[in-house]
Amino acid sequence: MTIRDSAQTQHRPATLSPQIITLVKKATAGQRSAFNQLIDQYQNAIMRMVYYRVRIQMDAEDLTQEIFFKAYRNISRLKDPERFRSWLFSIAINRIRDYYRKNKFLKLFGALPEKEDTVSQNKALTYDSKVHENLLKQEFWQQVSNALNILSPKEREVFLLRFFDQLSLKEISQTLQKSESTVKTHLYRALSKFKKERSITILLGNGQNK
Amino acid sequence: MKKNQSRHLREDQILAAVVAENDLPVHLQEHLLFCRECSLKKDHLSQDLFCLGQKAVEMVPVISGRIRLPEKSRIFIFNRHFKNALAICSTIIFIFLAVWVPDWKSKPDFSKAQRDRQDSAIFMAEIKSLVENALPKEYQDIADPLDFGIQADFMQYIVPASDAPYIKKG
Numbered sequence: 001m002t003i004r005d006s007a008q009t010q011h012r013p014a015t016l017s018p019q020i021i022t023l024v025k026k027a028t029a030g031q032r033s034a035f036n037q038l039i040d041q042y043q044n045a046i047m048r049m050v051y052y053r054v055r056i057q058m059d060a061e062d063l064t065q066e067i068f069f070k071a072y073r074n075i076s077r078l079k080d081p082e083r084f085r086s087w088l089f090s091i092a093i094n095r096i097r098d099y100y101r102k103n104k105f106l107k108l109f110g111a112l113p114e115k116e117d118t119v120s121q122n123k124a125l126t127y128d129s130k131v132h133e134n135l136l137k138q139e140f141w142q143q144v145s146n147a148l149n150i151l152s153p154k155e156r157e158v159f160l161l162r163f164f165d166q167l168s169l170k171e172i173s174q175t176l177q178k179s180e181s182t183v184k185t186h187l188y189r190a191l192s193k194f195k196k197e198r199s200i201t202i203l204l205g206n207g208q209n210k
Numbered sequence: 211m212k213k214n215q216s217r218h219l220r221e222d223q224i225l226a227a228v229v230a231e232n233d234l235p236v237h238l239q240e241h242l243l244f245c246r247e248c249s250l251k252k253d254h255l256s257q258d259l260f261c262l263g264q265k266a267v268e269m270v271p272v273i274s275g276r277i278r279l280p281e282k283s284r285i286f287i288f289n290r291h292f293k294n295a296l297a298i299c300s301t302i303i304f305i306f307l308a309v310w311v312p313d314w315k316s317k318p319d320f321s322k323a324q325r326d327r328q329d330s331a332i333f334m335a336e337i338k339s340l341v342e343n344a345l346p347k348e349y350q351d352i353a354d355p356l357d358f359g360i361q362a363d364f365m366q367y368i369v370p371a372s373d374a375p376y377i378k379k380g
Binding site for chain 2: 032036040047052057061166195203
């Protein structure tokens with residue numbers, strides 16, 4: 001596969017397979033087994049999506065579970081089965097926003113330590129045998145954080161959904177309930193800022209030379 | 211074609227192509243199709259971003275265990291209904307308190323003791339008025355006081371007419 005082929009594959013709009021659509025229809029009709037199969041299909045994608053934004057494994061797992069429970073409770077409201085993926089991601093986005101709101105509130109009253117993620121990561125580093133791998137991960141996410149910090153919240157969200165979660169522009173617009181042109185504008189601005197930052201060029205270079 | 215190839219895409223146009231190639235003007239799309247240099251630039255950027263996404267996937271810890279929906283137990287259903295019922299009851303109680311309690315407070319208390327006290331006060335006021343404004347007997351018969359169901363003799367005893375014999379004697 002050439003560079004062009006792989007890039008085009010990545011940018012192809014993601015449509016749901018007929019098998020998934022059938023499962024969504026069954027789940028909408030109330031079949032638990034069908035929904036369990038959908039969980040199997042999407043749990044890794046949702047876990048990744050949450051982890052990109054939360055960066056604490058335990059919290060990410062808990063949130064992933066809550067997202068699927070919430071989706072199960074509300075799946076009867078889903079009118080168009082083809083929108084299942086974007087619908088699931090919109091639930092996830094909202095749940096993550098709640099998580100941040102709650103954490104902000106807890107931090108305000110000192111009920112939550114300021115750098116919980118760092119503490120847990122350090123603990124993991126102390127006891128984990130794969131210290132080197134963890135250090136690499138930590139460094140990577142630090143670089144990503146630095147890179148994303150130059151973006152506005154909207155640009156960051158669109159960028160993550162497009163290039164990390166690999167959603168199509170249409171799916172992003174459905175997930176964020178914004179028009180496609182707005183999504184494209186945010187994405188364009190994000191890329192413009194990215195190109196200007198030297199740290200990003202290094203990060204992109206690292207990504208390519210994996 | 212040569213004309214197209216002579217003017218390469220600017221940096222911002224390459225970025226726009228990465229975002230949505232179809233949104234570019236037709237002549238730029240054609241240029242991108244035939245100009246190797248521009249298409250390579252665009253593809254390299256797309257590839258870099260794609261690789262970044264792929265690397266991020268590798269850097270995410272694997273989820274421990276499968277997610278399963280909780281079993282539909284009777285306790286779970288009961289809890290759900292119980293919560294709903296509790297919410298409805300508390301709402302009703304709140305509305306009841308909010309609407310009826312102020313009404314109760316504003317209404318006077320018509321208990322028996324209070325009614326008796328009010329009657330007594332009216333009665334005493336009437337007696338006081340009659341004592342202060344005593345009339346001859348014939349006038350008293352004309353200006354009959356309010357009927358409280360009291361015997362006339364008793365009334366005469368309490369409020370004697372100004373021409374009563376024992377008053378004259380006194």
